[in-house]
Each structure stands twice: as structure tokens, then as C-alpha cells.
Amino acid sequence: QPAGWIVRWxxxxxxxxxxxxxxxxxxxxxxxxxxxxxxxxxxxxxxANKLNTDLETLMRGETAFSLLGFRIENFEExxxxxxxxxxxxxxxxxxxxxxxxxxxxxxxxxxxxxxxVFPDExxxxxxxxxxxxxxxxxxxxxLDGFNIALIIKCGLVQFPRHTQDPGDMIKKxxxxxxxxxxxxxxxxxxxAIAEERKARFDMAVALLGxxxxxxxxxxxxxxxxxxxxxxxxxxxxxxxxxxxxxxxxATFICLAEELGVIGDITKWxxxxxxxxxxxxKNAGVDMPIALNLxxxxxxxxxxxxxxxxxxxxxxLDPRLFEVELTERxxxxxxxxxxxxxxxxxxxxxxxxxxxxxxxxNSLVDLVIIPIDHxxxxxxxxDHISSENYRVLVKSVIxxxxxxxxxxxxxxxxxxxxxxxxxxxGCNYVQGYYYSKPLPLCELEAxxxxxxxxxxxxxxxx
Numbered sequence: 001q002p003a004g005w006i007v008r009w010x011x012x013x014x015x016x017x018x019x020x021x022x023x024x025x026x027x028x029x030x031x032x033x034x035x036x037x038x039x040x041x042x043x044x045x046x047x048a049n050k051l052n053t054d055l056e057t058l059m060r061g062e063t064a065f066s067l068l069g070f071r072i073e074n075f076e077e078x079x080x081x082x083x084x085x086x087x088x089x090x091x092x093x094x095x096x097x098x099x100x101x102x103x104x105x106x107x108x109x110x111x112x113x114x115x116x117v118f119p120d121e122x123x124x125x126x127x128x129x130x131x132x133x134x135x136x137x138x139x140x141x142x143l144d145g146f147n148i149a150l151i152i153k154c155g156l157v158q159f160p161r162h163t164q165d166p167g168d169m170i171k172k173x174x175x176x177x178x179x180x181x182x183x184x185x186x187x188x189x190x191x192a193i194a195e196e197r198k199a200r201f202d203m204a205v206a207l208l209g210x211x212x213x214x215x216x217x218x219x220x221x222x223x224x225x226x227x228x229x230x231x232x233x234x235x236x237x238x239x240x241x242x243x244x245x246x247x248x249x250a251t252f253i254c255l256a257e258e259l260g261v262i263g264d265i266t267k268w269x270x271x272x273x274x275x276x277x278x279x280x281k282n283a284g285v286d287m288p289i290a291l292n293l294x295x296x297x298x299x300x301x302x303x304x305x306x307x308x309x310x311x312x313x314x315x316l317d318p319r320l321f322e323v324e325l326t327e328r329x330x331x332x333x334x335x336x337x338x339x340x341x342x343x344x345x346x347x348x349x350x351x352x353x354x355x356x357x358x359x360x361n362s363l364v365d366l367v368i369i370p371i372d373h374x375x376x377x378x379x380x381x382d383h384i385s386s387e388n389y390r391v392l393v394k395s396v397i398x399x400x401x402x403x404x405x406x407x408x409x410x411x412x413x414x415x416x417x418x419x420x421x422x423x424x425g426c427n428y429v430q431g432y433y434y435s436k437p438l439p440l441c442e443l444e445a446x447x448x449x450x451x452x453x454x455x456x457x458x459x460x461x
Contacts, residue, residue: 048115067158075091233287
């Protein structure tokens with residue numbers, strides 16, 4: 001019947017119309033999703049996904065080009081000191097300046113990282129354009145009543161010289177961009193940088209397992225009393241041997257601080273040192289031990305409290321222990337330091353200031369903070385034959401004595417240095433003239449000599 005046919009026609013037309021509308025909506029939604037996946041929502045710029053796609057297209061053409069990365073180093077500080085909105089405005093102003101100077105599309109690859117594909121085959125042209133931008137952006141920005149000074153670094157990678165893979169090119173751009181250097185604001189990618197980064201990563205992984213794998217051990221450097229010529233104590237020094245390689249503390253201590261494991265390592269040093277002091281005590285020897293604390297250890301009060309607990313639990317005389325602090329510790333933690341040092345000194349633990357003359361503190365700090373021993377850095381002892389250095393060292397020795405402290409000279413290697421320090425009234429010395437840092441078995445052999453008389457200089461070089 002015509003009526004039934006018309007009803008069916010209307011019904012199927014509505015279904016077709018609905019399907020068309022849904023299909024169009026799905027296409028629009030898919031397109032928006034695609035745009036969102038390739039667009040940074042904050043800046044509206046193409047993001048890292050879009051950059052990867054565009055690099056892949058460019059690389060098919062086999063024409064040389066450069067990828068420039070720009071990182072706003074103080075972006076978080078700008079946000080914290082002004083507001084998030086002003087931070088975004090500063091970022092957009094940076095984008096505007098980049099587009100104007102480099103005349104290229106800008107990609108937003110991270111919150112505070114931008115990238116530019118520079119099509120010129122001459123890498124020097126890319127470098128010159130980047131340096132021009134870095135010079136221009138140094139001018140303070142005036143935004144909503146704030147003067148904003150941006151600190152921006154640049155990393156440069158070249159195709160096909162450095163890589164022929166889009167993802168690898170972005171990775172290498174970031175490696176160049178985040179490389180720590182004071183030489184220039186612009187860093188060209190170098191394989192040596194990547195190797196250094198990889199080695200550091202491998203060391204970090206190994207360091208996290210070093211305690212569990214028992215790779216740390218202690219060596220002890222004797223401290224010689226210049227008046228008697230005998231050993232007055234030892235300094236416990238940490239050593240790390242991984243896969244048959246000895247890694248210097250100057251390398252791994254800083255890394256341990258960055259990884260946040262320095263506290264656990266220091267606690268191991270404390271446990272081991274106290275246990276060794278107990279063994280010596282049981283053998284009839286009271287051997288003073290000096291322990292090094294890093295600035296991070298002083299920020300973590302648990303480390304100092306752990307030291308106190310270990311000493312109190314050992315039934316040893318606390319006066320057998322000394323903690324050595326660096327000048328950086330005073331500079332970073334003065335108020336907290338005073339409280340912690342009071343706790344230690346009330347217990348009887350001595351306090352020494354290490355590497356005097358190489359850090360940040362003034363003589364005022366030495367007056368305010370209670371110090372038992374001042375340790376003069378090896379740098380000054382190396383040049384003590386010079387009149388100016390002798391005057392400086394003598395002034396430190398006199399200052400220490402006049403304020404109730406004593407002086408330890410580090411790095412003494414010659415008889416001339418020793419004689420000068422004796423004449424100046426220095427109390428103690430450490431250094432290769434008497435002994436290098438020794439493993440426990442060698443130390444105990446060494447300690448047999450002072451009981452019969454002064455140590456033999458040079459025997460344990």
C-alpha cells in the first residue's frame with residue numbers, strides 16, 4: 001500500500017540522516033582528537049608528536065637541516081615569583097621572538113621547551129640565528145607590571161650529520177639542551193656528551209645497588225701530632241669499588257646527593273666506623289676517628305641523630321669521635337647547623353671545619369659556629385713556600401689558637417712543608433709525607449711504629 005511505502009521511506013530516510021550526522025560527528029571528533037594529539041594545549045603550537053612527523057617527512061627529502069631546541073631554565077621561578085598566567089605570557093613572548101628572528105615554525109615540545117626546524121643546509125647559519133635570538137631574548141620583558149628576565153639555553157642537532165632518525169634527533173636535541181656547561185648558552189650535540197650521560201646513568205644505577213652489594217669500604221688516613229710525632233687519630237674515608245674499578249669519592253658523592261641516597265651511605269659509614277672503634281677498644285686501643293658529613297647529611301637531621309644513637313649505644317667515649325664539615329655546609333645550613341652542632345658537642349663529639357679557604361664562609365662564621373679543629377686545605381700547603389701563602393696560613397693558625405681551636409694541615413708531602421708548619425705552631429698534619437689513606441690491615445701495621453717512636457716519613461707512600 002502507498003501509505004506503508006511512504007512510512008518505510010520516511011523511516012529509512014531518518015535512519016540514513018541519523019547515520020550521516022553521526023558519521024560527520026565522528027569524523028569531526030576524530031579530526032579534533034588528531035589535532036589535540038599534535039597540538040600543545042597551552043601555547044596552541046604543534047607539539048612533539050607533530051615535530052616527529054614533520055622530521056620524518058623532511059628526512060625523506062635527504063636535504064640537510066638543523067633542529068634547534070630552546071629551554072627556559074628559570075620558567076618555574078617566573079611562575080612562582082609572579083603567576084602562572086604571566087609565565088605563559090613570557091613563554092608566548094619567547095615564541096613570538098623566535099618566529100620573528102628565525103622565520104620558522106615553532107614547536108612546543110614540553111612545558112618550557114621549544115623547538116625550531118631550521119631548513120638551511122649550512123649549520124653555521126642555524127647557529128648564527130640561534131645566537132641572535134639568545135642575544136635578543138636577554139632583554140628584560142615587561143609583563144603586567146613585572147620585569148621578567150628569562151634564562152634560555154639552546155641545543156643544536158644536525159641532519160644527517162648527527163642522526164637520521166626523527167625520534168633519535170629529538171632525543172639528541174634534548175641531550176645537547178640539558179648538558180651542564182658554563183662555556184656557552186648554545187650547545188651543539190656531541191657524541192662525547194651522550195657517552196658521558198650514559199656513563200652517569202650507569203653509575204647511578206650501580207650506586208643505588210652499591211650498599212646492598214657491599215661495594216663500599218673504608219680506608220683510614222693517620223693524623224700526626226706534630227709535638228709528639230705520634231698518631232693522634234685517623235680520618236675514615238669512603239671508597240667504592242664497582243666491577244673491579246675504583247670510583248673516586250669526588251665523582252660518586254655528588255651523584256649520591258643528587259639521587260638522595262647520601263644519607264643511607266653516611267649511616268653505613270657511621271655504623272662501620274663505630275664498630276671499628278669498638279673492636280679497637282676491645283683490643284686495648286682508644287683510636288679517635290673523624291667522619292665526614294656532607295651538606296645533605298646536615299639537612300637530614302636523622303643522620304646526625306643516628307650518629308648520636310650509634311655512639312651512645314656503643315658505650316664508647318664520645319670524645320673519640322669527630323665530625324668534619326665543609327665550608328659549603330656552613331653556607332647552606334647555618335641556623336640548623338648551630339642546633340645540630342650543639343647536640344654533638346654537648347655529647348662530647350668534636351667538630352672540625354674541612355677545606356678551609358676554598359669555600360664561601362667568612363671569619364665571622366668561624367666565630368659564630370663552634371669549631372674544635374680547622375683543617376687547612378692542601379691547596380695552601382702546596383704553595384706554602386710562597387711568602388703570601390705563608391702569611392695566610394699563619395693567620396689561620398693564629399686565629400684558631402686565639403679562639404680556642406687547633407689546626408690540621410692537609411696534604412703535607414715534603415719535609416720543607418712540615419718544618420714550616422712546625423715553626424708556625426700547627427698542631428696536626430695529614431698527608432703522603434707520613435701516610436696515604438690505608439686499608440685497615442695496612443693501618444694496623446702502620447700503627448705499630450708510633451708506639452716505638454715517630455712514624456717513618458715516606459714508608460707508606
